[in-house]
Amino acid sequence: MDALTIKDPADLLSFIGHTLGFWPQESLVCIALDKGKVGATLRIDLPRQPGTELPYARTVSSYLTSDTSATSIVFALYTSAHFEPGQPKPHAATIAALTGVLAENGITIRDGIFVSDETYSP
Numbered sequence: 001m002d003a004l005t006i007k008d009p010a011d012l013l014s015f016i017g018h019t020l021g022f023w024p025q026e027s028l029v030c031i032a033l034d035k036g037k038v039g040a041t042l043r044i045d046l047p048r049q050p051g052t053e054l055p056y057a058r059t060v061s062s063y064l065t066s067d068t069s070a071t072s073i074v075f076a077l078y079t080s081a082h083f084e085p086g087q088p089k090p091h092a093a094t095i096a097a098l099t100g101v102l103a104e105n106g107i108t109i110r111d112g113i114f115v116s117d118e119t120y121s122p
Helices: 009-020 051-062 092-104
Strands: 027-034 036-046 073-078 108-115
Touching: 009 027, 009 036, 009 073, 009 108, 027 051, 036 051, 051 092, 073 092, 092 108
Parallel strands: 073 108
Antiparallel strands: 027 036, 027 073
């Protein structure tokens, strides 16, 4: 595992773009970490149907837990779905399900960012 230093969201976005070689769309990108060192990087399409968040989270978790040294992750959720300030962000239920499933497997989410067509936010 290589060391990863992320000082701000732009660092994470740059790392993802460099690692994948393209800008993801309608995707969840997770980077497995162990004491700040990079492990597996996963890019997976976002779920398209409401009500599939838990099976989706289990699938993501199964990929991430194959990296047996991973103790936490950082993620970026890329979507063109719009939301209004003060409203839940798109795919909030997906991230909630993923948080629970990863916790069951001993992995914590250290940080995450929401990336829309115009901006990004925590």
